[in-house]
Structures are given as structure tokens and as C-alpha cells.
Amino acid sequence: MPLLEIESLNVDYRASRGTVHAVEDASFSLNKGETLGLAGESGSGKSTLGLSIIRLVPYPGVIASGHVRIEGTDILELPESEMQSIRGRKVAYIFQDPMTSLNPVKRIGAHFVELIRTHEPNTSAADALGRAKTILESLGILAERINDYPHQFSGGMRQRIMIGLAITLNPDLVMADEPTTALDVIVQQKILDLLEGLRKVYGMALILISHDLSIILERCDKIIVLYAGQIFEYASSKELHRAPWHPYTQGLLHSIPNIELSDQKLSAIPGSPPDMLSPPKGCRFWPRCPYAMEECRVEEPELIGHEQSHFVRCFLYDKKAGSHIERNREG
Amino acid sequence: MKKTKTKLRSILSTLMPGLSSLSKRGPSGWMVLVGIAIVSSIIVMTAIAPWISPYSPILSRVGPIRAAPSLQFPLGTNQLGQDMLSRILCGGSLMLQVSALSVLICFLIGVPIGLFASYAGGMVDSTTSLVIDAVYAFPGLVIAIAIAAMLGPGVINTALSIAVVYIPSYFRIVRSQVLSIKELTYVEAARAVGAKWYTILFRYVFPNVIPSIVVVVTINFADAVLTAAGLTFIGLGVAKNIPDWGWDLTDGRQYLGSGAWWIITFPGIMIVLLALGFTLIGEGLSEMLNPKLQR
């Protein structure tokens, strides 16, 4: 049984000006210890997808339909109290901006103690503090700083603390939403390595959410490419790297500088993501797609798969599952 | 509920195009709409009062003294046997005049001072701030009372005494805005290309201040109404031969004990409504204009 199983999940934002389908019919699954990457431009709904896994879609978002199963139990049916006990203990979430994700008026220690004692009520504050110290140590933060306030730490250190908080109760699944975008490049690598290392040590599954495909390619086993709330492509990172199917994925890959290909011409995808309030009819990518065809404008492609490892949402590939022979592009 | 909403919307949109767009702005939009509805209907009522009021509002003994509401006198009569309904219909004009005047004065004085002082900065700014804060840090009503007593009764005098109290809040809001806008890049840019200070002030800064001023104006309207009522309550109202909710409210008090609740209740409600109308507009706007609250 997979650790995480998402089935035809729909998340809507019900704004006063209309409804936005932030996540549309998303289905995938994740096993213990696996790493999954969620790639996509900002506004592609990757964070929403991530948050909906712990049922924290921000107002006015609502999970319209679908199932999110953690170890088989559908968390969308759980009462809030049980949901709370899952958050942080089974599933941990690391946020994009470490500067703002700690309570500015609470000491670092307090964050840990609070977390531990919420989930393990019969731990004494002292023990909890002890555990916090050791974790900080393991993250390379001096234990005596446990009584400092967040604003006294640098961004990198705060992200370490966030990671520390995430792994304190060694959860089965850690989600990291753009964990490094707010940090400068050198720190980024350090943080990612740290995450990697911890993951190996504790054997957690990891979902890495990022707009930066390159990071995901090098860190994740599986990759999901999201566009305008839809899964466009879903494959193992090797597969994807070798043969990206969807024109959008290809576009993304072309925009990554690659040392191996010396004579690579970098190219960005023309145009910009659609207005989610009124997405284009048919395939949502066709306005920007170099291979756009008649049917793309009319009807919406489905996610079709070949083998269990590679799925794509594009008319360039035959509806008949099995053959992944590309149709001649002239046709 | 829904029906009435749509009905109201259609009415308003025919009344004034653009209002309907407000109703799309969620609850805050609706607050503004309702506020506008209340205020405008009161204004209209007061305007047409002379034609629709059944009796002269100041003619005494048109009926028995302190008569309870009846068919002949729907809102009863007061201690002089004047018809309360007529007085309610006409009684708004004074409040409206006073509040409108005081807002005008506040605006004409507070905004320019705020703009210039804070734009000039330095000594000018700090000294004006000191003075303004001195006034601001003080219970406005006391100042209003003192000045009202000094100037003596009268619409303009009352308006003035109220204005003095609220000028500081204009100054402060304008100042805070200007100080932030001053540093914005496009203002910097304008300065860099050598735009004159007044161009910057009025072309670039002022337009950005307006929204927050609008909020203050509406809130000020509400406060002016309340303060005017308060001054009358303390005995600094205008002469008694003009129908005024404030006076009726104040008088009504001494007839409560003998059970004449209608003398005080209706003018009280009217004042609350008027203030409420303005407050709704103000709060709605401020919520709409507050970027932090936009979702």
C-alpha cells in the first residue's frame, strides 16, 4: 500500500469574481521513502496541491472532490482533531519563506516544546527542550541559542530550524515548498543537502515543490509537471530527463543551462500562464504551444499513460495507450 | 434574501451606474452600498420634508402635549405639542449642514497642511506635528465644547468647533501617506528628471493620498454628527426654533421619567441611522482599500 495516494483531486478557489480550478483532477501516488518533485510555474497550483494534502488550502480555497489517502485512510473524511494529529506527526510541511514562517514573538525552544507536547502530551517540557537541543545541534545550530527569538537568526538558519521542526517527530512524509527560493545560492545547496541527508537517515518520503526543474531533476525519483492546475506530465526523473514528452516540459528543460551540452541554446517558453479565472478552451497550453493543432483549441486532452511510469496530457500522443510513437508533427 | 439583494442592486444600478460594481466587491462593497442608501435617503427626506411633513415642525400645540403616537400624530407630539413626525422629517437639516460644513473645513485645512508640512519635512514637519499631536492627544470634545462656548451657538460656529477636533486626524493620515509615497521610486524618478515640487506634490503624491482621505472624510462625517449631538446635549446647540434631532434627543430625556419615550426614541434612532450610514461607507471603503485584507 502506497504511503500517499491521491485520486482525482479537485481544489477550487471560490473568489467573489468567480471560481478558479486551482487543482484539477490530480491523481498520483507515493511510496515510503520515495521522493517526488512538483514542478511548474508560479500559479500552476503546486503549492495548493501540496497544502491540500494536509487539508490546509487557504481561504477561499476548498477541496471540491477527490481522495487523499495516507496509508490507506482518506484524510478528507477525518475530523479536524484527527487531522491535527496527522499534521506534523505523519506529514510535515516546510514553507517557502523561513523569515515569516516562525512566530516572531516565540522563542525557538517554545516552537519545539509546543510541537512535541501537542503530539506527545506526556512528555515533560524539560525532555522536549532536550530533544530540541539535540536536533538543533544536529542541524549545526548551537544549543544555547534555543532561547533566542526568530529575528535573531539568519534566513538559512531559520530554514534549518524549520526543517528541524519538520523532522522532530520523524514523520513519514515531508513536503518542502520552494524551501530555497528565499535563500542565496550557496545556502540553497547546503539546505537541500541537509534535507537529502536527513531524508536518508530517517527514511522519510519527500515531496519537493519547486518552479526550478533542475533542482527537482537532480533530487527526485519521480516528477510531476503542473500547468494551470493540471498534471501535464508524470514520470520518473530519468525518463523525463531522457525523453520529455509534453511540449511544455520540453520548454522547461530547454530553459535550463546544461553543462554537458556545450552547444545548447537556451530558450524560454513564449507567452505567460493563462488567467485562471477564464482559462483558454481546450488544452490550456495551446496559446503558448509551438505544436498547437485544431483539436487543441476545441477539446481538452486527457492524461494518457504508457506503462505505469509515464503519463502525459497532450494530443501529440496517441489516445491509444501503449504506443508512444509521436505523430508526425506536420499532420 | 437573494431576491431583495438583486432587487436592491438593480434599483441602485439604475439610480447610479457604477454602484452595481460595488455589489460585486463582496461584503465590504455591500456595506458601502447600504451606507450610501441610508445617507442619501436621509438627505432626500430632509430635502423634501417641507412638502411632506403633515404639520409645521415648529408650530406649538398642533396637538395635545406629549401625546403618544396615534393615527393623527404617528410619532406622537413633544412637550410643546409639536408634531414629532414633522420634526423628525425636518430635523436632519441642521445635522447635515453642520457635519458637511465641518468636513469641508477639515478637508480644506487639514489636507493642505498635511501635504505641505510632511512634504517639506524637517523643522516645518516636526513643529506642525508637535502642534497637531498636542491637539490630537486631547479629548476632542473638551476642545469642541470650549470653542463652541467661545463662538456661541450657530451652524457655522458649531461646524468650526467640530472641525478643530478632526483636523489632526486628516493631517496625520495625509502625513503618513506622503512620507511613504515620497520615497516611492516613480516619485524619486520624477524628482530625478527635475519635476517641480508642486508638480510632484499634486501630480504624483496627492492622487495617492486621496483614497485614504476619502475614508477619513466618511468617518469624520459620522463623528461630526455624533459630536454635534453631544454639543447640543451639553447645551451648546443652536437656537431652539429650528427643528433638530439633537435638541429633541436632549429634551426628550427629561420626559422619559413620565413615560414619553417617543420624544427621545425617534430622533435618537435617526441620529444613529445617519452616523451608521456614514460609518458603513467609511468602513466598507477602508476595507476595500486595505491591500493587506484583499484576498
Add this chain to the structure above:
Amino acid sequence: MGLRTYVITRILLTIPTLLLLLSMVFLIMRVLPGDPVALHFEKKAEPAQMDAMRRILGLDKPLWVQYTDYLLGLVDVNYFVSHGYPNFGKSMQTFEEVGGQIFSAFPATLELALYSMVIASVIGILLGVASSKSYNSIPDHLIRGFGTIAYAIPVFFLGIIFQLIFGVYLGWLPTGLRINPRVEPPATITGLYTIDSLLEGNLYKFLESFKALLLPSLTLGIILSGIFIRLTRSNMLETLRLDFVTAARARGLKEGTVTYGYALRNAFLPVLTMMGLQFAMLLGGAILTESTFSWPGLGSYIVQRINFRDYTAIQGAVIMFGLFVTVVSLVVDVLYAYFDPRIRL
């Protein structure tokens, strides 16, 4: 900058403010039509008598002399030591020491202000939090409605309504005065009846004075709570959307902890400052409340004195009010600095 230096500088800064206020009032009073001298004579007043009275009141001196005399009086240390309050001069109408009058009236106002502040903050914060939690739902609208209406009611109108309901029809609570006329007021220690009666250990008196205090402070508190609800709500809405709140939820913390420990605790600081700013307004409301409830406080004092053109009394009261407000805002600032770890004093 250490806390002490901060406080001291703040206090020093209030001096020019107060001086400014004083000078303004000093001038305003003197241009007011109406003459404290004439007010002493109901009918016949020969010029000689008028001059005599003018001399007695010290109004025969040139204005600047009066002003400087007054200022010198204020800083008269010996007087302060002997009387226990600064020398505000003598009332121009009753010839009593203004300082004494003010300090006998001040506790009433303080007590009223204190209780209404507590009521306002408790109502304001609790309802504000509640409505922000249920953003855009029925309870939210109801609470906002309450807040807006509360803000729009003239304070004395609400007071009169309360008197009518609780005083006249139900007869539960007294409609005026600080304590039931049949009860001896408690011995003055703090001047706050509720506290003094407790210090006296006389619960009967406490109950009586508390009953008397209930309606006025409720009136003022409710009016004020309107603003506090709005403040708390908007600040909570802002804070609730910050990352660390979501992060806290993502760590599975109880909703209560998240709301109060995280959101409110951060939203509270700006609310605190605004409360400080609202204090002046509270005192303004207190004036009307006092005259509605026959409350013998500084508010009704100043109104009554303005009618008598009692220059010295009004100057004293103004200084007192100004001092009160500035002290409160100072306390608020210090509290803020103390509570917010990001600000180091």
C-alpha cells in the same frame, strides 16, 4: 537605548505638548465671551466692586504676568509638598484650590475610564477574534454589524436607554451617582470606590459602588468596543494569513493555540497601540457619560466650569486630561516595546 532613558525622554517630550495645550487653552479662555468677575454678581455691580473682585481674582494684571504667574505656580515645589498636588491656583468661582477639586474629581473619571476600558477590550478582543475566525460568514457579519452600530450610537443616547431599561423599568441598577445615596461612601484611599470598599473589606459597599459603576462603564465600554472589534478583526485577518500561522497549523497545533498563541499574540500589539490612541476619545465619551449619569468626575467638572468661565479650573483640568492621555500612551509604548521581542530598549 535603555528602557529608563526611553521613558525619561518620552516624559520630557510630553512637557512641550502640555505647555502648548495649556497656552492654547489659556488664550481660548481669555477670548471667551463672559467674564468670571461679572458672574459673581447676580444684580448690582458697581465698577468699584467689579474692580475689587478683579483684583481678588488676579485678573487685573496684564495677560503675560497672569501666564507666567500660573506657570511659576505649577512648578512651586513647596506648595506641592504641603498640599500633595501641584498649584493650579484657586478656582475663580468657588475660590477653592483647583488642585484639590481636580484630585477629588479625578478618581471618579479614572474608575469610569478603567472599567470601560476593560469592558471595551474584553468585548472588542473576544468578538474581534471570533469574527476574524469566521471570516465572511454569518457570525462575522453579525459581530461587524454590532461593532458598527455600537460606534454610531451617541454615547448619551445609549446611556439614557440603559437608564430607562435597567434603572426605571427593571429597577435593577441605580441611574446615577457613584454609590447608593443611603450608603456611606468608603474611606478615601485610592478614591476608586470599588477598590476602597474592598480594602475596607466591606463587600456590601463594594456591591453598591459596583452596581452604580456598571451602567456608565457598560455604556462607554460598548461604544468603544465597536472600534476595538474593528481593530482586532482587521489585525487578526492580516495575521491569520501570515505563513507562521499556516506553518503552525501544518505542525498540527491545536486551533486554540494557533488562534491565541500565534495570531492574536501578534495581532495584539498593533491593537494595543490603537487602544492607546483611542484613550483620548474614551475621555471625550466619558464627559458625556458623566453628565448622563450624574457622575461627579473630571468631565462634568470641566463642562460646569466652562459655564462659569472658571479660567484656572479649566486650565488645571486640561493639564490633567493631557497628562492622563500622555501617561497612558507612554505606558502603551513601553508595554509595546516590552512585549515585542523585536524592539529592544
Add this chain to the structure above:
Amino acid sequence: MVERVDLAIIALVLIGIIVSGGTMYYAATTLSNVATVSENQTALTDSVADLTDSISDLATITSTLAETVNASIAEIADLKARLAEIEASLAVRETLIVGTTDSVELTLDPAQAYDYFGWNILQQTSETLVSVKPGSATGSDFVGDLAESWNASADLKTWDFNLRQGITFPGGVAFTATDIKYSLDRAIALIPRIPEGAPAGLGYGDIFDTIEVLSTYRVRFHLKISFSPFLGILSARSSAIVDQRYAPIAQINYTAGNPRASTPVAFVGAYTLARWDRVAGRDTEIRLDANPSYWNLASGYPKLKHIIFRFYRDAAALRLAIEAGDVDMAFRHTSPTDVLDLEPNPNLRVWWGTGAQIQYLCFQTKRAPFNDVRVRMAVAAALNRTAVTETVFLGLAKNLYSIIPPGMLGHTEAFKDAGLDANYALTQSLLTQAGYSPSNPLKFDLWYESSGHYPSSADQAVLYEEAIEAAWPGAIQVTLKNADWASYKTNRDTEIMDAFVYGWYPDYVDPDDYAFLYWASWLHLNYSNATQISLYNQARATDNATLRTELYAKIDDMAAEQCSVVPLWVSGAWAVTKPSVYGIYLDITQDMRYWLISK
């Protein structure tokens, strides 16, 4: 780890909790007391029943019995104690609690006090040589208090008094003629230093010449002028006798700062001032205790041991207080509406009396339009007094057609006889003579005082304006203007008011204290009339009642032709008490004599 910011919220909530908690606790304790008592008693009866049933567990039962009995006894005793304590603190018996909206203006020194309430308190604590007999209709029949008998010389310039003997000040010092001399000399001596005091106001300087002690119990007054209302002056509070020990001749109260510090409390009155608290220049509590050495104890005065005054801000509050039974008596002022509303109330009793407070309309005769007597008369004729007395005062004030109120000698109906009341025909003809018409309307400002110095003055003004303009629609345009008392007085002195309403309250009950209003210099009406003044002085100089009556009547008649000052109404007087209170005299003197009251 306690976070700092917690404290803020906690602190806020805590205060709330403490306060409400305190109340809860108190309520709980009292209630539980009562509850346990009844519980114990039921338990007791039960156990008695058990006793009869079985003797087996007699021991236990007796023990419980003992316990319960003891317990209940203890509880009851406890409750009794509390009750007693409360009662004691209230001292209900022999105490009259008076609610009022008045307050002593400044001091209780006869040489300075010059306000109704101050005088009213002084009247309880001090004595004068003579006073008006309670219930007197005319206010001119005097009885001796400190004086036993008196006689005046023919020219009314020399007055002799034989004093009552055996009267002592509190502390046993005997009262003699020297005290009379001392007290009045003091009052006169202080005039220059207390220019606003009553002696100055009543013109002691112009009346008194010298005071001569003939013997221990005989005193003689030499006057500068022949002065018939001299007994009136002597009955005024400013002529009250003070105790030399407590009222040094040089003492001016306000120099002492605190008026109480220097207020002579030991007079020879029926009551002594036991307590006088002021907050912010307004009385908060006044308590009078019976004077153990009062000269008239023999005849059973004062009837009550204690008089306690409670002070309310306004009539509305006072009405609620008497209605709720917080006070035994409400005097000065419940509004006409309220008093009429309370009259049918079986738990209350309303006492009616004669008023002497008057109001009148003044014309600025210096300039147009009112420099023309016809215009003054026209407006006077347009006034509708009845509308005001009936509508505003609900009939509790009476139309006044003479400056001298009814009951006093010299009172006439002059203005009515001259047809100067709601006589629109006269108004129109007079205005036509003066050249006014709808095409050339008469315009003037009508001023009223708006800070509550006079009762419901705004409502009156509205009615006056209405009546005046109704007299000749279109031809009269009145602009109603108002000012607070301070400004009103300034306006009076600066003579900017065309026409204004003013009031008068007597210092002593005699036409002499009213008639001069027609030409009073301090009204700044620029009106004076030698004939009237000479008539006035003649009336002063004789004690022949019929002659005086004629003289005052003449003055009134001339006034009705001149219309410098137009009398409007005279107040009524009333007090509201609980039915158990009696002995209240509301006569023309306006004095409330508390020593006559019992309950």
C-alpha cells in the same frame, strides 16, 4: 516558559475576572447563609421525626441535632449582625434624606453666602433677630426669634430690639446684644473685601449707620435712611448671628482656601453642620445634626435628629431618586412635568406652595426699534403668557401682570388692565402708528439663556416668538438667539440684546425688593424714570401698608405705560415627599424650614 505577550492579554482579562468575581463571591456568601439556615431547620425537624421512630441511633441524632441547632443559631446571629450593621449605617430612624439638584455655591458664612441653597442651609444652622411666621401669606408678619420684642421710631430710622434671654451658643457661651452688634458690624466691615457677598448685594452700606448696645439684652440700630422693610433685611440670612470665636472679624473665607475651614459652624440655629463634603466645587454630602442647645427645644424643635442632603445633577435624576425611594424628600427642583406625573403616586405626597421667583422681558430702550415706547408696548401686548404658563409649566407658574408677585402688598394686574396680554389688535394698531407693516416689518432679536440657568427657557422663548409673530403675521420678524449664562450676562452689560428674558429671585420678601427692577441700572436698559424712583423711595420711608400699596400700584401703572420691563410669570413652589413626611411650609418666603418637618 511564559511568553511576555501573554501577560498583556491575561492582565486585561484578569481585571475583568477580579471585579465580577468579587460580586459573585459576595452574592454567593449571603445566599449560602440564608440557604443553610433553612436547610438546617428542615434537617432539625427530620431528625425530630427520626427520634420518635427509633431510639437506637439516638446518640447520632442528638449530636446532629446539637450541631444543626448551633449551626443555625450561629448563622442567624451572623445574619442579624449584618442586618444591624446595615441599619446602623443607614440610620433610618429620625433621619430625613433630602434629594436636591442645588449645591452650596461657595460658603456658609452669612457675610458672604448669597445663593438659595447656601441660605437654606444657613437657615437651619443660624438664627436671626426676627423671621417671617411660617405659612405667612403676605410675608410681612414677623415673629421674634432672637428678639422678643421690637419697636421703630416714627421716621423708621431707629429700631430697638429686646433680646430673648438664656440662649447659649454650642459650648455654653451665652448669647448677648454684643453678638448682634458683632455679627452685623462684621458683615458690613467685610463688604469691601467680599464685594460679591449678600451684605453688599442687599446694600447694607446704604442702610445701616451704627449699632448700639443699650444693655446685655437690648440693642439699637441707627439707619442712614427711613427704611420700612428693615425687618425684612434683618430676617435675611446675611443678618444671621455668628459666634465670635468661629467668625473672626477679619476672616475672609476664600483666603483660607477651603471654605469649610473658615465656615462658622457654631450658630444658635436648630441644627449644627455635622458634615459638608464637596467634590470639584459641588456638594456631595451635607449632614445636619440637631443642636442640643437650641433655644426652642422646649417647644419640641427640631423634630428630627438628622437631615442628610443628597445631590443630583438634574431634575430627571432627582425624579428617579424620589420615585425609587432613595430619598425621603425631593426639593428644588423636580420639573413641572415630573411633579404632576408623581402627584397621583400613592407612595408619594406633593406639597404645593407660593412662588416668588419671577421672569420678565427686557427691552433695550437705547436704540431702535425699542427706543419707541409704542413698539415696546406693541410687543408687550403680543406676549401670550398663558401659552407659556400652561404649556411649559403646565399651570404651575402663574401669569404675572405686575413686577410684584401676588400675595405681597402692592401686587396689581397693571399690565393686564392696560390690555398688554395677547392683545393682537392693540399690537397691530400700535405698530401701524409706529410705521410698521407687512411691507416694512418690525425686525428684532429675542434672546434667551440656554445653559439651564432658568427653567426650560428655550421652550418659553419658542412660544414667545411664536405668539409675537402671530400677532401680525408678516409684520413682525423675530430672530431667536441664545447664549450660555456667562455670555448672556456679558451681552446684557454690553447692551447688544434688543429684547431678552431675565429672572429675579428675592433677597427678602418685600415689594421693596421687586419694584426697582423696572429701572434697575444693572439691566443696562438705559431706562430711568424720576417719578417712579421717587414713588419707590416714598414707599420705603413709610410703614403705612395702605399708602405703600398705593405707591407701588402707581409704579406698576406707569411701568405698563413705559414697558421698559414686562413681567411675564411667577413661579410656583412644590416639594415631593414620602407620605410619612409632614410639617412642610412652602410660603411666600421660599424658605424650607427643616426643623418643623417630622416623619
